[in-house]
Amino acid sequence: MKTDVLPDNPYVLLTPGPLSTTKTVKAAMLRDWCTWDNEYNEIVQGIRSRLVQLAGENTDAYTAVLMQGSGTFCVESVIGSALPQDGKLLVLTNGAYGQRIVQMACMLGIETIAVDSGEITPVDIERMEEYLRQDASITHVAVVHTETTTGMLNPIADVGRVAKAYDKRFIVDAMSSFGGIAIDVLKLGADFLISSANKCIQGVPGFGFIIAHRDALAECQGRARSLSLDLYDQWKTMEEQNGKWRFTSPTHVVRAFDQALRELEEEGGIERREARYRSNQRTLVEGMEQIGFCTLLEKQSQSPIITSFYYPDSPLFTFEEFYDRLKVKGFVIYPGKITVADTFRIGSIGDVYPEDMERLVEAVKQNRFW
Numbered sequence: 001m002k003t004d005v006l007p008d009n010p011y012v013l014l015t016p017g018p019l020s021t022t023k024t025v026k027a028a029m030l031r032d033w034c035t036w037d038n039e040y041n042e043i044v045q046g047i048r049s050r051l052v053q054l055a056g057e058n059t060d061a062y063t064a065v066l067m068q069g070s071g072t073f074c075v076e077s078v079i080g081s082a083l084p085q086d087g088k089l090l091v092l093t094n095g096a097y098g099q100r101i102v103q104m105a106c107m108l109g110i111e112t113i114a115v116d117s118g119e120i121t122p123v124d125i126e127r128m129e130e131y132l133r134q135d136a137s138i139t140h141v142a143v144v145h146t147e148t149t150t151g152m153l154n155p156i157a158d159v160g161r162v163a164k165a166y167d168k169r170f171i172v173d174a175m176s177s178f179g180g181i182a183i184d185v186l187k188l189g190a191d192f193l194i195s196s197a198n199k200c201i202q203g204v205p206g207f208g209f210i211i212a213h214r215d216a217l218a219e220c221q222g223r224a225r226s227l228s229l230d231l232y233d234q235w236k237t238m239e240e241q242n243g244k245w246r247f248t249s250p251t252h253v254v255r256a257f258d259q260a261l262r263e264l265e266e267e268g269g270i271e272r273r274e275a276r277y278r279s280n281q282r283t284l285v286e287g288m289e290q291i292g293f294c295t296l297l298e299k300q301s302q303s304p305i306i307t308s309f310y311y312p313d314s315p316l317f318t319f320e321e322f323y324d325r326l327k328v329k330g331f332v333i334y335p336g337k338i339t340v341a342d343t344f345r346i347g348s349i350g351d352v353y354p355e356d357m358e359r360l361v362e363a364v365k366q367n368r369f370w
């Protein structure tokens, strides 16, 4: 088992990020790195080109831009930089992260249509198509791939097909899936695909990245509604100055990310990592179901990233006690985030293996207080 449970690292994170990382990823941060010289810039350039390679088979038309901040900053930089003044955004929502896109677009003064399908149903492509048919002023379509709120895997290939049939720019929040689920940006027709350092690539938090079609990115010149989140300007600086960030770059986090990418390659790439995550998730669900827990989502829309479970049907159960007991045993889980049912969530991503899930299930069994 590679997972470290060191004295100073007393639990495994079974959360949607930040997540458990390897000792070697953390060790990459244990020295000070110059940010100005070629050596550092080469690392940045290497990361950018490897990210593009990870995004599908035929990605010559794509580039990668790194952006300071958490994942939300990167989503906001895309929304605020891609939409023209007279643009109109359609967002398919079925959870908090889709709603966050709607919220940021509204705050930026962008005309926005939310096509909501509740919390436990995949996004509504039929209704989206109706809007696109009737409203030619819509310029962009946005959707979340894995809606981390529940663990729902949205059918982004179908969304992309319809968005492209109507010639719209297509934005995908693949924050919690990129690196853990194979994605092909060209086949998807994705113009902007967003993810961050601390999810399935298994780095630490501090920056995110946008894999963008060069044509779509070129259109963003002069559109940004924020200086620091200007995606076009960030790209231009990185491109023209060989990997330089416009403002202070998170050097340690970038080094850790470089190491994390190396470890993804060593593991055998995204397909192998996806297989491990699937195996983690299967082990988790099988074990929890044996104890009597039920999953929130139907199997066909369940991602291998994070799983929502209903609370057991007992007045004795509280999430707080469940959480505390598992934490003492070395596992940190996650509260639920939906309104229609009482749930908690357990992540299956990070430097976590099926054996860890077996240990977790055993800990749940032995701490049954309800």
Ligand SMILES: *Cc1c(COP(=O)(O)O)cnc(C)c1O
Pocket (backbone or CB within 6 Å): 016, 017, 070, 071, 072, 073, 097, 144, 146, 147, 148, 173, 174, 175, 176, 196
């Ligand atoms: C994690 C996540 C984000 C970004 O959240 P931050 O807290 O800003 O890193 C956005 N969308 C999805 C689907 C996520 O899972």
